[in-house]
Amino acid sequence: MNLDFSLILVLVTALTGVLWLLDSAIFAPRRRQALQDAQAQAQETLPDAQRKALLRQPGWADTSKSMFPVLLLVLLLRSFLYEPFQIPSGSMLPTLKIGDFILVNKYHYGLRLPVLNTRFVSNNDPQHGDVIVFRYPEDTSVNFIKRVVGVPGDLITYKDKVLYINGVPQQQELLAKLPPSRPEQLLLNETLDEVGHRIYRDLYRPVIDGEWRVPEGNYFVLGDNRDNSKDSRYWGFVPEELLVGKATAVWMHWDGLLSLPDFSDVRRIN
Structure with a gap:
């Protein structure tokens, strides 16, 4: 529970x-x-x-x-204002690691009542590339974190592990093959609305192809660890009323009780 x-x-x-x-x-x-x-x-x-x-x-x-x-x-x-969260899974690698502690801006998308999550002051709307925390549509007691790739009205296509927004393929630049000797994974820089972020693509995982039209008041989200993320490709859209806030910064990393907190990777989230 x-x-x-x-x-x-x-x-x-x-x-x-x-x-x-x-x-x-x-x-x-x-x-x-x-x-x-x-x-x-x-x-x-x-x-x-x-x-x-x-x-x-x-x-x-x-x-x-x-x-x-x-x-x-x-x-x-x-x-x-701000709420701290800890990253529990690797679905947002390489951007966010398991054990990262992040700050989430609670007012960026408007002020909401605690518990009810009803917005009473409007502010910005999520944009392509935003990393957001939201309540999982299939179990609203659980918080998820993913990247927005589709806003209301967008036609999202995922084909051969390439993301298309309204028919336009989003640029992917190869940064590294991992491991270099026998590559199993690609490290890529993907650009959404001229803002780049890094993603992982597995070479041998099956391709999940599909096409989705984002309805009004909803968002389409993906994990940066594309082949190891349960996201909108599996369970659908994120309704606006389930938004929690925008992930803005990593302020600490802590692997667990047997390790010391690490403050060497404090950074903004892109």
Whole structure:
């Protein structure tokens, strides 16, 4: 089962806020009244220790007061500005490696409500070549990352491992054969709208040919590791309402618990 961290964060933030408000509105006035009654009964100002004891917040109230501002700040930052993600698979090699930690711009495609993902402020639309994070159409609790190659109205053709957009083949420049002695894979530079990015093409994997017309409000996406990516060729289009944001930068790489985080490959994502 996949945990929805956004939902958990919203619920915990709401809970701590309600508890803090409850204490401020109901229980704090009662503590102050108890102090006033005790001082009236004693007919003198009580010692500091006794005053502090009467005014002391219960543990749940103190914890809520401390946590709510922090949780609210985190919720606002990751909902409307930037959210970190970790790359779990090799479908975006060579652009993104397994273990890369990336930042996703949450406002580039418009502001969305947390959990509901409903856009309430419009901004840019995805363009050819954008690397996007989105909710997987077949299981919206899972986030995917792919590259946009088709926008609404485009005719996308994939033939002999070459991408065509509206009948125009997208230029592929050979950079290397891997490994050089007995090549099994090609490293290529592919150009979309005059912006280049690197892709892998396997020499011996079967070709997946097809043609798709991108409907309004949807996008066609591919992995840069073309022959090792389950993408729009397999499961269809990405609806606009499932967009999460634009992947903008790699800020850390971490292979796992038995290794140290690596900050040597901090870079923008092209």
